[in-house]
Amino acid sequence: MIWNRNKECMSRDEMSALQGKRLHKVVEYVYHNVPFYRDKMQQLGLIPDDIQTIEDITKLPFTTKKDLRDNYPFGLQAAPQSEIVRIHASSGTTGNATIVGYTRKDIAIWSECMSRCLTAYGVTRDDIFSVSYGYGLFTGGLGAHYGVENMGATVVPASTGNTEKHAKLIRDLGITGIACTPSYALYLAETIDRMGIKKEDLKLKVGAFGAEPWTENMRKEIQERLGLKGYNLYGLSEVMGPCVSYECKCQHGSHICEDHFYPEIINPVTLEPLPKGQTGELVFTTLTKEGMPVLRYRTRDLCALMEGECECGRTAVRMTSIKGRSDDMLIIRGINVFPSQVESVVLSMEEFAPRYMLIVDRVNNLDTLTVQVEIRQEYFEKALDTIGEIDALEKKLARKLQNVLSISAKVQLKEPNTIERSQGKSARVIDKRVLK
Numbered sequence: 449m450i451w452n453r454n455k456e457c458m459s460r461d462e463m464s465a466l467q468g469k470r471l472h473k474v475v476e477y478v479y480h481n482v483p484f485y486r487d488k489m490q491q492l493g494l495i496p497d498d499i500q501t502i503e504d505i506t507k508l509p510f511t512t513k514k515d516l517r518d519n520y521p522f523g524l525q526a527a528p529q530s531e532i533v534r535i536h537a538s539s540g541t542t543g544n545a546t547i548v549g550y551t552r553k554d555i556a557i558w559s560e561c562m563s564r565c566l567t568a569y570g571v572t573r574d575d576i577f578s579v580s581y582g583y584g585l586f587t588g589g590l591g592a593h594y595g596v597e598n599m600g601a602t603v604v605p606a607s608t609g610n611t612e613k614h615a616k617l618i619r620d621l622g623i624t625g626i627a628c629t630p631s632y633a634l635y636l637a638e639t640i641d642r643m644g645i646k647k648e649d650l651k652l653k654v655g656a657f658g659a660e661p662w663t664e665n666m667r668k669e670i671q672e673r674l675g676l677k678g679y680n681l682y683g684l685s686e687v688m689g690p691c692v693s694y695e696c697k698c699q700h701g702s703h704i705c706e707d708h709f710y711p712e713i714i715n716p717v718t719l720e721p722l723p724k725g726q727t728g729e730l731v732f733t734t735l736t737k738e739g740m741p742v743l744r745y746r747t748r749d750l751c752a753l754m755e756g757e758c759e760c761g762r763t764a765v766r767m768t769s770i771k772g773r774s775d776d777m778l779i780i781r782g783i784n785v786f787p788s789q790v791e792s793v794v795l796s797m798e799e800f801a802p803r804y805m806l807i808v809d810r811v812n813n814l815d816t817l818t819v820q821v822e823i824r825q826e827y828f829e830k831a832l833d834t835i836g837e838i839d840a841l842e843k844k845l846a847r848k849l850q851n852v853l854s855i856s857a858k859v860q861l862k863e864p865n866t867i868e869r870s871q872g873k874s875a876r877v878i879d880k881r882v883l884k
């Protein structure tokens with residue numbers, strides 16, 4: 449099923465024409481309503497009429513998270529306060545929160561795009577969907593909530609916390625879908641196990657997982673443990689919230705709602721646009737937003753736009769899964785290291801639970817990397833019985849990490865349930881170098 453065939457399956461020419469028209473309109477709108485954009489355009493000698501087609505977008509200046517912070521709280525808001533019906537804030541994973549205001553029309557478009565996502569996952573009006581992203585300033589909870597309601601499925605606003613009660617509701621109400629972070633999905637799976645609930649007692653079919661990077665191995669683990677199919681859901685508050693892109697049944701990249709959010713991929717160092725297929729920093733321009741439109745917003749998320757058409761029939765361009773954030777990238781002894789690389793190694797070994805932590809330090813001017821990983825309960829008991837087993841396991845993981853990361857890491861195995869659980873986005877890196 450496709451929620452909005454008109455928009456999701458447009459021909460490339462039609463889509464480009466629509467994007468160009470909308471781009472011109474939004475540029476004109478911010479030029480007259482946001483001094484920040486007007487100043488930036490004037491510095492480049494640009495007026496709104498210079499922007500007529502979607503290709504003209506490269507003439508426009510970039511916007512960064514710092515610009516949003518410098519203009520805190522309402523400096524980039526384009527609509528008058530009387531038109532703003534809701535405010536959210538980014539979760540501040542990498543610093544202070546940024547404030548985003550939405551008009552009634554923005555909320556309607558958000559719900560529409562969220563309905564596209566859910567329909568692509570196979571959700572229908574017959575489903576009972578639990579939203580377990582945090583409700584509140586974070587866009588995850590309310591964003592997904594309105595989407596479920598908009599498409600006519602039943603929403604259960606479970607939010608995070610109180611996981612035992614939630615697990616019971618999932619069983620008792622026959623909840624068929626859940627939206628949450630992949631880390632919360634695992635936490636939920638552990639809780640369900642602990643409570644003695646079997647996955648056969650549950651009716652879960654679909655998971656809408658996002659808000660943090662996750663790997664294919666993580667997907668397998670969650671699917672196996674909760675007995676559902678996990679789909680990617682991507683978004684960010686500066687652009688809208690969850691709904692910016694979504695996987696379809698083909699699960700080969702996530703379709704972008706590109707009639708509303710225009711994507712580009714740039715080289716994060718030179719800021720030059722990169723050709724389709726190359727990995728770089730994802731940049732979005734909102735084409736229809738009224739509250740706080742953004743021009744060429746640098747997400748710092750690293751991925752590629754995919755070429756070719758999708759078998760599902762949607763023509764909307766797809767993005768690969770997020771490899772990490774350009775600011776998530778650790779440079780250890782001169783080598784680029786992403787937490788997701790460690791995750792894929794840890795999850796490829798059945799002895800380990802998907803719980804890990806990277807600790808980076810500098811000792812005698814030399815960078816060090818320590819990877820802490822939790823052993824699964826069943827292996828832990830076995831390992832304790834066999835002398836040398838833990839040691840051998842540490843060595844095995846260290847060897848695999850060295851192969852993938854090209855630098856050596858010290859491995860510290862931890863007992864089951866000792867690495868802190870997260871219900872929202874998980875923090876997986878402690879970089880002690882920045883504190884020194």
Ligand code: ADP
Binds near residue numbers: 541659680
């Ligand atoms: P922040 O975490 O920057 O304070 P948000 O709460 O708006 O602000 O989170 C948006 C960010 O979350 C994205 O820029 C991206 O880094 C991450 N994110 C969201 N969805 C996904 C996803 N499906 N896969 C990977 N990363 C995601």
Ligand code: ZN
Binds near residue numbers: 697698758760762
């Ligand atoms: Zn598709």
